[in-house]
Amino acid sequence: MGLRGKPSQRQRRLGAELRRMREDVGLTATKAGAEVGLSAAHLNHIEAGRTSISPEKIRGLAAFCGCKQERLIESLIAMSQSNGRGWWSEYEHPPHNQAVRDLAELESMSVRLRAFQWVNVPGMLQTPEYMRALFKAGHPDMPAENREQFVEFRLRRQRLLTDPKPPEFHAVIHEAALRMEFVGREVMQRQVEHMVEMACLPHVKIQILPFRTEAYPGGFGCSFVCFDAAVAELSTVYVEHPASSPFVIDQSNLAQFSDAFANLGAVALPPIAPGAASNVSVRRDSLGLIQRLMYDL
The missing domain is CATH 3.30.870 (Endonuclease; Chain A)
Incomplete structure (x- = not known):
């Protein structure tokens, strides 16, 4: 799957929250990515909103970063699974x-x-x-x-x-x-x-x-x-x-x-x-x- 050229605000926000979660505990992209089977480059793309991430890997990252806020984790998963295709998608031009x-x-x-x-x-x-x-x-x-x-x-x-x-x-x-x-x-x-x-x-x-x-x-x-x-x-x-x-x-x-x-x-x-x-x-x-x-x- 190719990288997104223009991520939406939701996609950028999901990535930014995953980056914040990782950086708050002092983890590098290399170390955090390795824990869930992602290269540092792949995780960086996720954190920039340029590509997607599965619910399983979100949970894995959250666990590795020591995040126990279940409502936050579930919200991040919902953001990752949303296709963003609301009524506003009719106005793409x-x-x-x-x-x-x-x-x-x-x-x-x-x-x-x-x-x-x-x-x-x-x-x-x-x-x-x-x-x-x-x-x-x-x-x-x-x-x-x-x-x-x-x-x-x-x-x-x-x-x-x-x-x-x-x-x-x-x-x-x-x-x-x-x-x-x-x-x-x-x-x-x-x-x-x-x-x-x-x-x-x-x-x-x-x-x-x-x-x-x-x-x-x-x-x-x-x-x-x-x-x-x-x-x-x-x-x-x-x-x-x-x-x-x-x-x-x-x-x-x-x-x-x-x-x-x-x-x-x-x-x-x-x-x-x-x-x-x-x-x-x-x-x-x-x-x-x-x-x-x-x-x-």
Whole structure:
């Protein structure tokens, strides 16, 4: 079997976890590979996500490295056996790329999604009209056909939140994102209404971080999404950046982003609670701010 030219994020993550397991106990690829009948070169390819590994060899490596975390081992085996052929596999050609397919696959594997956004509404909450305006403003030279393909893909991703067994979804959105006028007032008004509708779902929590917050946890000027896995060690953070959007998997960095999100949630307004009383003159929560914002729109 030939080597993969472009491993998916899942395949790279599996390999990275096997490498971490080996390096944590100070084993070389030569020694660890020999224990399970693999050459050092073969194990290096596995750890880079370029080739597959059997469940038996994963268990053998885990045992040799002294790993007794059965849930982690089972999750690694599940990752190794997955063929990655979800609905996103229908979008294997341009304008879509591996990165957007990786996002969809990560979402499907997560038990909770936590998103922080500065200037845009999170993709999982966007209306089609908002998406089109966003793509047009950010990529004015993009052909209309491509824009529609991106909109279609993002809408497919959003179906996850209305699945029979959806992940939890928690968004902290800066007030600035709701005051951006490049999308047009009618589009933004419908977008805000849609957010309130989504907040009615029991597994969706939406908080607004106001301009007039009394505190702000510094150090995180970027937007990011935490993909929380059933096994914490396999969680991932996606960091949005204009040049590149890297996936963060280092355990210390994962903890840093997780703590940052918790701090953001602590200083943001209380979550949108659509069923609460709507006296906007006394409300000091996310829905109250949104209701006041709607008057400006």
